[in-house]
Amino acid sequence: MKTRIKELRARYDLTQEDLAKKIGVRRETILFIEKGNYNPSLKLAHDIAKALQTTIDELFIFEDE
């Protein structure tokens, strides 16, 4: 799974820490989601999408394995 979190963070000039504070998670969680090392829950995915003013579909790119 790939994400566009980094790209959208840059668009809104947000650091990982800023985004983490906005949605109430630790900075490392954002880092691992960006790197594709952690699959967030649906609620967290929704919160991130909301914070970045986008949708889950736009934010996460699923690839067939």
Place this chain on the structure above:
Amino acid sequence: MKGKKEIIVATVVVAMVLFTLFFYLTGTSEINFDQILLVSIVLVLVGLAMYVIWDKIRNVQKGLPGKDERTISISNKAGYYAFIAAIWSAVFAPLFFDVSSGYELKGGDVTAIVVLVSGFVFVVSYLYFYWKGK
């Protein structure tokens, strides 16, 4: 606030373990290899616990939560592995000592082994998942 309470409780527990170790070592006239090994394992566990506490404090000071869904998830996974390790060590520790040295472990020895092994497995697997990300 909840995170801060957990940090205070964890810090008190670590301090109590260190005090217990200190009194144990000062009250022992002769220290043999087994005791050094036991104390070393406890010190490693305490050191790693202190790292986790320090990491939580760092996050809370920055205004971030001490724990979130990822840390809860890795705690659950590490707990699962520690539970499995506890069961296996309870079964195989007496068997291992009996076969290898003919020494029959007492109930207290088995309890100590189970606590140390499961604690060690918990901390190692927690840190592994923590650094790996999942």
